[in-house]
Amino acid sequence: SQQGEEDPQALSIQEGENATMNCSYKTSINNLQWYRQNSGRGLVHLILIRSNEREKHSGRLRVTLDTSKKSSSLLITASRAADTASYFCAYYQAGTALIFGKGTTLSVSS
Amino acid sequence: SQTIHQWPATLVQPVGSPLSLECTVEGTSNPNLYWYRQAAGRGLQLLFYSVGIGQISSEVPQNLSASRPQDRQFILSSKKLLLSDSGFYLCAWSEYNSYEQYFGPGTRLTVT
Numbered sequence: 001s002q003q004g005e006e007d008p009q010a011l012s013i014q015e016g017e018n019a020t021m022n023c024s025y026k027t028s029i030n031n032l033q034w035y036r037q038n039s040g041r042g043l044v045h046l047i048l049i050r051s052n053e054r055e056k057h058s059g060r061l062r063v064t065l066d067t068s069k070k071s072s073s074l075l076i077t078a079s080r081a082a083d084t085a086s087y088f089c090a091y092y093q094a095g096t097a098l099i100f101g102k103g104t105t106l107s108v109s110s
Numbered sequence: 111s112q113t114i115h116q117w118p119a120t121l122v123q124p125v126g127s128p129l130s131l132e133c134t135v136e137g138t139s140n141p142n143l144y145w146y147r148q149a150a151g152r153g154l155q156l157l158f159y160s161v162g163i164g165q166i167s168s169e170v171p172q173n174l175s176a177s178r179p180q181d182r183q184f185i186l187s188s189k190k191l192l193l194s195d196s197g198f199y200l201c202a203w204s205e206y207n208s209y210e211q212y213f214g215p216g217t218r219l220t221v222t
Contacts, residue, residue, distance in 0.1 A: 103153055
């Protein structure tokens with residue numbers, strides 16, 4: 001399957017710093033989503049960006065999408081310890097199957 | 111508001127034993143339902159999805175099966191577990207015409 005790829009695999013920062021994680025994909029998409037997963041829990045939907053959008057904001061989250069490069073980035077500004085989690089990009093393939101990347105594990109220390 | 115339940119939260123089963131994991135959704139009708147498996151340190155693998163009662167699509171040939179006996183109930187089963195079935199199983203739902211998926215808390219399955 002055309003699995004997305006997040007980069008970096010792991011990221012450690014201090015509280016207050018910004019965290020940027022990237023996602024690359026291999027197929028044409030209508031939209032791309034980002035999810036967060038706290039350790040041992042289910043995933044939580046964060047934000048969806050459509051293929052005709054280049055940038056989208058939600059609170060401290062900023063997502064960009066470059067369809068020509070088949071890439072997206074998630075920026076978390078002013079990180080907090082509570083932002084410690086794994087972050088996944090996801091997109092639809094063949095209509096119904098949501099394809100997830102392997103995720104970026106973010107650790108925010110106080 | 112909508113909620114999704116999964117049980118059990120954790121399960122330890124011997125090789126060769128049967129499996130039944132249940133997922134129910136409240137507060138919505140005719141949702142799309144999904145079963146995913148997540149191996150340690152990896153992304154999610156879609157196992158099954160359903161767009162209606164009795165309608166199941168399998169993404170990966172394996173030792174597992176799924177059923178949807180009621181509109182908001184999704185069951186993952188196996189007749190005989192393998193060691194490779196260990197993992198974190200997640201159920202999710204979406205509105206039939208929406209892209210966002212909403213996940214349950216997951217079941218940690220260890221096959222010994």
